[in-house]
Amino acid sequence: MSKDIRIKKGLDLKLVGEAEAKVDAVSRSQVYSIKPSDFHKVTPKLVLKEGAEVKAGEVIFYSKNDEAVKFVSPVSGKINEIKRGEKRVILEINILADAQDTFVEHGKKNPKELSADEVKSHLLASGCWPFIKQRPYDVVATSTDSPKAIFISAYSSAPLSADVEVALKDKLISFQAGVDVLAKLTQGKVHLSVNGKTNSIFSFVSGVELHKVFGPHPSGNVGVQISKIDPINAGERVWVVAPQDVAIIGDLFLTGKFDATKVIALTGSEVSKPQYYTIRIGAQIKEIVSGKLASDNVRIVSGDVFTGDKVSVGGNLGYYANTVTVIPEGNQYRMFGWMPFAGANKHSMQRTALSWLMPGKKYVADTNLNGEERALVVTGEMEKVMPLDIYPMQLLKACLANDIDKMESLGIYEVAPEDFALIDYTNTSKLEAQVIIREALDLMINEVG
Amino acid sequence: MKFLRDKIDQIKKPFGKGEKLEKFAPAVNALDTFLYVPNHTTKHGAHIRDAVDLKRTMITVVLALLPALIFGTWNAGYQSLIQIQETVPFMDALIHGAWKVIPMIAVSYGVGLGIEFYFAIVRGHEVNEGYLVTGLLIPMIMPIDLPLWMLALSVIFAVIIGKEAFGGTGMNILNPALTARAFAFFAYPTYMSGDKIWVSDASTTDAISGETILGKLAAGQEAGYDMWSMFAGTIPGSISETSVLWILVGAAILVITGVGSWRIIVSGFLGAAVMAFLFSIWGANPLMDFGMLHLLVGGLAFGIVFMATDPVSAAQTNRGKWIYGFLIGFFSILIRVFNPAYPEGVMLAILLLNVFAPTIDHYVVEGNINRRKKRVAKQLKTA
Numbered sequence: 001m002s003k004d005i006r007i008k009k010g011l012d013l014k015l016v017g018e019a020e021a022k023v024d025a026v027s028r029s030q031v032y033s034i035k036p037s038d039f040h041k042v043t044p045k046l047v048l049k050e051g052a053e054v055k056a057g058e059v060i061f062y063s064k065n066d067e068a069v070k071f072v073s074p075v076s077g078k079i080n081e082i083k084r085g086e087k088r089v090i091l092e093i094n095i096l097a098d099a100q101d102t103f104v105e106h107g108k109k110n111p112k113e114l115s116a117d118e119v120k121s122h123l124l125a126s127g128c129w130p131f132i133k134q135r136p137y138d139v140v141a142t143s144t145d146s147p148k149a150i151f152i153s154a155y156s157s158a159p160l161s162a163d164v165e166v167a168l169k170d171k172l173i174s175f176q177a178g179v180d181v182l183a184k185l186t187q188g189k190v191h192l193s194v195n196g197k198t199n200s201i202f203s204f205v206s207g208v209e210l211h212k213v214f215g216p217h218p219s220g221n222v223g224v225q226i227s228k229i230d231p232i233n234a235g236e237r238v239w240v241v242a243p244q245d246v247a248i249i250g251d252l253f254l255t256g257k258f259d260a261t262k263v264i265a266l267t268g269s270e271v272s273k274p275q276y277y278t279i280r281i282g283a284q285i286k287e288i289v290s291g292k293l294a295s296d297n298v299r300i301v302s303g304d305v306f307t308g309d310k311v312s313v314g315g316n317l318g319y320y321a322n323t324v325t326v327i328p329e330g331n332q333y334r335m336f337g338w339m340p341f342a343g344a345n346k347h348s349m350q351r352t353a354l355s356w357l358m359p360g361k362k363y364v365a366d367t368n369l370n371g372e373e374r375a376l377v378v379t380g381e382m383e384k385v386m387p388l389d390i391y392p393m394q395l396l397k398a399c400l401a402n403d404i405d406k407m408e409s410l411g412i413y414e415v416a417p418e419d420f421a422l423i424d425y426t427n428t429s430k431l432e433a434q435v436i437i438r439e440a441l442d443l444m445i446n447e448v449g
Numbered sequence: 450m451k452f453l454r455d456k457i458d459q460i461k462k463p464f465g466k467g468e469k470l471e472k473f474a475p476a477v478n479a480l481d482t483f484l485y486v487p488n489h490t491t492k493h494g495a496h497i498r499d500a501v502d503l504k505r506t507m508i509t510v511v512l513a514l515l516p517a518l519i520f521g522t523w524n525a526g527y528q529s530l531i532q533i534q535e536t537v538p539f540m541d542a543l544i545h546g547a548w549k550v551i552p553m554i555a556v557s558y559g560v561g562l563g564i565e566f567y568f569a570i571v572r573g574h575e576v577n578e579g580y581l582v583t584g585l586l587i588p589m590i591m592p593i594d595l596p597l598w599m600l601a602l603s604v605i606f607a608v609i610i611g612k613e614a615f616g617g618t619g620m621n622i623l624n625p626a627l628t629a630r631a632f633a634f635f636a637y638p639t640y641m642s643g644d645k646i647w648v649s650d651a652s653t654t655d656a657i658s659g660e661t662i663l664g665k666l667a668a669g670q671e672a673g674y675d676m677w678s679m680f681a682g683t684i685p686g687s688i689s690e691t692s693v694l695w696i697l698v699g700a701a702i703l704v705i706t707g708v709g710s711w712r713i714i715v716s717g718f719l720g721a722a723v724m725a726f727l728f729s730i731w732g733a734n735p736l737m738d739f740g741m742l743h744l745l746v747g748g749l750a751f752g753i754v755f756m757a758t759d760p761v762s763a764a765q766t767n768r769g770k771w772i773y774g775f776l777i778g779f780f781s782i783l784i785r786v787f788n789p790a791y792p793e794g795v796m797l798a799i800l801l802l803n804v805f806a807p808t809i810d811h812y813v814v815e816g817n818i819n820r821r822k823k824r825v826a827k828q829l830k831t832a
Contacts, residue, residue, distance in 0.1 A: 233825045299496060306495045327497065330490050333454055337486030338504035340512065340706070346500035351707045352509050353500045367490040371502020372482060372575055375619030378506060379765040380710060391814050393765060409818045424495035428506055429619075434494040 003211050004196060005228045007387040010216035011349060011422055013159045014362045015305070017326075019265040021166045023276040029284035032075045033316035034060060034093045039130055040438075041139045041445060044071070044090050052079050057104035057127060057258030060093055068143040072127030074260030074281040076102045092316075095282075103257040111181040111253055119184040126252050130319070131245035132185075135226060135238050137441045138416035147239040149188035149230055152179070154202050154243045155195040155213050157220030158304040158421075162265035162322040164243045165201050166276055171247040176205055178250030182241060183207050193225045218387065223419045227388045232413050244322060264288070264317070268305075268326035269364040270298045283317045288324055299367045301325040306421035307434070330368025338371065346370065349384070349426045371430055378428040385422035388414060392423055396433055399440035404447055407440055417441070457481055475569040479576035506708055507578040513702035513709070514585055514689075514755065520682060521689030522546035525593045528685050529649035532657045546593075549649055550688060553588035556597045560604045561587070568613050577618035579625075579761075580608070586626035586755060589689035590748065590796075591633065592646045599637050603629040623803045624762040627752075627796055634796070642793075647685035661686050662746045666735045667789035672742070679745040690748040700754040709758040712767060713774035717753035718744060720778025728786055736786045749781050752795035762803040766813040773809055777802045 036044040043064040048054060054073040063069040073079075075097045083092040106126055111119055123129045124143055134141040141147070154164045168175055183190050189209045194200035196212035203210065211229060213219045222240045232238055241249070244262050251259045260281040267274045272294045279288060285300055301308035302318040305325050309318055317324065337343055340352045347355045347363040355361065382392040390411045398406035420433035427433065461481065464474040481487070482504070491498060526545030530537040561584045562576075569576040587604060611628035612621040634641045644660035645652040651659030662672045662684060674684050682692025690696075703709025721744055729740035743749065757763060757777050764773035777798050784794030791797060 231824060233821075233828050236828075299490075301496050305497050308496065310496070325496075331488045333485040333488050335485050338482075338502055338508065340505055340509050343500055348500035350499070350501040350506075351705060352505050355500070365497040367496050368486070368498070369489040369491055370486060370498050370500050371504060372478075372487060372489065374503040374575070374577055375579075375617065377503060377577075377579060377619050377761055378708075379760040379763070380767060380770075383767065389817065389820065391766065391817055394810075394814055409821065410814070411817075411821055421495050425497060426499045426501075428499075428501050428503055430498065430502065432494045 003209070003229065005193065005211050005213045005215075005219065005225055007215035007219045007224060007228070009383070009387040010157075010218055010385055011426070012157070012216040013347060013365075013425075014360070015159045015327075016269040016362045016364050017267050017271055017274045018160055019162065019166075019267045019274040019276055021163070021276070023166070023263055023278060026277045026279060026283075026287055028097060028099070029280075029287045029316075030097060031080070031284055031316070032073075032077070032095045032097055032280060032282040033284075034071065034073070034095075034282055034319065035316070036061070036071075036090050036093075038319035039063075039071070039140050041065075041137075041442065042069070042071075046082070046090070048079055050079055050082050053077075054079060054095060055104045056101040056260065057106075059127060061090075063140070066140075066143050068121075068124045069129050069140060070124060070127050071130055072104075072258055076100075103259075105256055106252065106258075107256045109253045109256070111177070111184055114184065116184045119181055122252075123181070123249065126258050128249045128252050128258065131249060132239050132241050135223065135240060135416060136232055136413035137445055138418075139445070141237075141239050145237050147186050147188070147237045150182050150186050150190045150239045150241065151222050151226055151229070152182075152190065152192045152208070152241055152243055152246055153213075153220055153222040153225055154200070155193055155220040156304075156322070157213075157217035158306050159217070160265070160267040160274075160323065160325050161304040162263070162267075162276065164322075165195070165198070167244055167263035167265070167322065168247055169201060171244075171250075172201060172205075174247040174250035174254060175202070175243065176207075176250065177254050178241075178246035178248070179205055179207055181249050181253055182239075182246065185239070191225070191229055193220075193222075195220075215387070218385075218419060218422060221416075221418055223414065223416045224387050227414055231389075234408060234413055236413075242320060242322070245320075262322065264321065265323045266292065266326070267323060268301075270294050270326040270328055279317065281317070281319055285311050285315050285317060285324065286313050288317070289313065289326065293326060295328065297329045297331070298326050299329050301327070305365065306425060307418045328364065328366040330366030330370075332368070334368075349381070350428075369430055371428075373430040374428070376429050376431065381426060381428060382423045382433075385426050386419075388419060390414065392420065392433075396420075396423075396431070396436055399436050402440075402443060404444065407444065408448075412440060412444060454485070457484065472573065473570055475573070475575050476566050479566065479569070482575075503578045507581045509706050509708045510582045510703065510755075511585060513699035514582070514589065516695040516698045517689040517692060517751065517755075518550075518585070518589055520692045520695040521589060522550045524682055524691055525549060525649055525688055527683065528647075528659075529651070529657060532648070533654070545649070549593050550588060552597060553591065553595070553600055553688075554585065556601050557587045557604050558584045560601045561608050564605065564608045564613070568617060572617070574617075579618045583607070583625045587629045590626065590630050590687050590751065590756075592641060593649045593688055594646055594652060595633065595637075595640055599633055599640060602636070603633040606632040619761055621761055622807075623800055624756050624759045626759075627756055627800055627803075630796055631800060647687070659685055663736075663785065663793070666739060669735060671735075672739070672746075676742065676745065679742065684746070686746075687748060687751075690751040693745050693750045696750045696754050703754065703758065709754065710760070710763065710770050710774075712770040713758050713763060713777075714754055716771045716774030717757055717778040718750075720775035720780075721749055721753070721782050722778070723775075724779045724782035728782065734786075736789070743782055743785065747785065748793055748795045749778070752781065752799055753778060756795075756799050757802075762806065764806040764809045764813075766810050769806070769809040769813045773802055773806055776805075
């Protein structure tokens, strides 16, 4: 049975530099990298040392708090550097890649013939487990939990983000296999949401409850979909998996290998020809963008403009990234830029800018803050981009005050930082809503668990 | 333009991080950011940001205030001159009014911004733009002949006790501009009420009388003006409160740009209309008989459009805004009619509802919380 999800609140920001639906390969990176910081709240315990040879899919470290959760190398090669920061925190594990991958062989398996526990231990051992994330808290799922449902959003509504339908068009069999695997992990349902406006290639996926999603961003956010389908209550756990990661899980069972190949979109106004590329997880940004940028003074984002991480050209793609967005840095002064209606090329959700008279216009958005951080004054603007049944400003204030009871009663379990990305974008006071929510969720993990 | 930018950067150097004058940086930054939107880029969270900032929002309110301010300035001169001469040329009235109004604005901004800068430096935060609006509002709601030192004291009270004591911009419970007026009203009642103060020079020149319509009605007299005068605003009163016409122009600017809450404005007028209608049925005295004309006189329109919509002291939830606005309108007329000593009910009504706004929001948000609790209860029952 299909249940449509319709939301009205939100914003479809139109930006220049959408990727053309064409997939090419990029040359293999020399160095691949795994950043433990991509796995929020995971403290890594290294299994291999610097200089060790690794195969693709071989365990490099595991989680100190949940030792069954293993993290593996996306390629085969040699660990040539383990970068550490303050207090010897591991920042990056760099792997000098072989010319050709040799894989750890797990053997083909049919999930339908395995028990739930066997499926689970196979996912854990093979390093596929970190693809499964848990709500509430937006962290890697705990291996001993059993979720009430699993959600897959095959619709990314964020501006310039990779279209899942393009990225997975040749991988439907793997995707279906991945869905069959996930179905083993829950007593509840596996929910799959797709863009309601197109004829989705995922319509024929079996073993899922299919939902068509309509409405502006953040309708593609899995958190929004969860709240419309089956909201999370205190004490409950649901799991979410990104569609490309579902396919990687599927491939593990079909081929017996951890194949870290993904299709990412290289997008943004500063990319000369935005399109899709086949890469491996942790690939070097340099290899992806070299020769493809239109200017120098740019911000490279591993992810989309709302939720991604800033990376340098010398850096590497984040573990979960499906998009690399390149936009101009906004480190310029603008004389009298604060005047109402100044700057016709700047988008604003407010009607104090010309952009509300030009709804179809596509913008080149830069990274300028367009003002300075101020006290919270304006009310009502956050609600316009918050489709969840939540009072965003009240929740943010409770978070700032570390008021756990209030956070709980105002719905902290139902949100992830990405649900507040549009509030980051739109709020007049330049409040860092995603950071506040992340810190609040961390507090909840420590205090409530 | 690069020359100017370089020059500013050079001037700002001693105020930079780790330099000698670092703690005065907020003051310099406040001036610099008026010339230029700074080159700050995003560090955390979303990499791109909306073009709006608090400066733009506040300047929009200032723009919305200008029509009422300019008319009020002219009217201040006109009300005085028309009583002693046959015709009043436009410029004469404007200059006469400006002669009084501009020093008031200068004092209000000078004193208020001085305090704001001081607190910004002491607390080490940037100067918030809120006072740009407050500082203009304060003279606009005062009688024209208010001595400047009283104005200055009211500003000091409003900014320090009304705002900074609560933690500064965004934290205050009461609308700062109305706090200033309430201070003056209770501290210097002879300068803030009565029949001598609403027209420039009325207290010093016998030929000029200066009573407001509400004052006359409360004393049992006729209003003495036609409806058009009340709407256009060619009547005595606080500097910018008289012209419903130009206040509505400001309201249109606020509503179209989305800066002011249309919910509060609409529900405010609605609440006032309901109360006025109920009183007109009762009809026990001239104030009650005044009926819908209540909407055109006194500070009601100005209060609802420019003071009730102050987002910090108003209700913050959308449903709360409806209730808050309605009650302000409702109580304004109630206070007007039942307490002739306070013909200006809107000031007290807004301050009263400022205090109750968090309570209103509390019950609105409670609805959301209960929905969540019910869901958990249902879950437990089925499990």
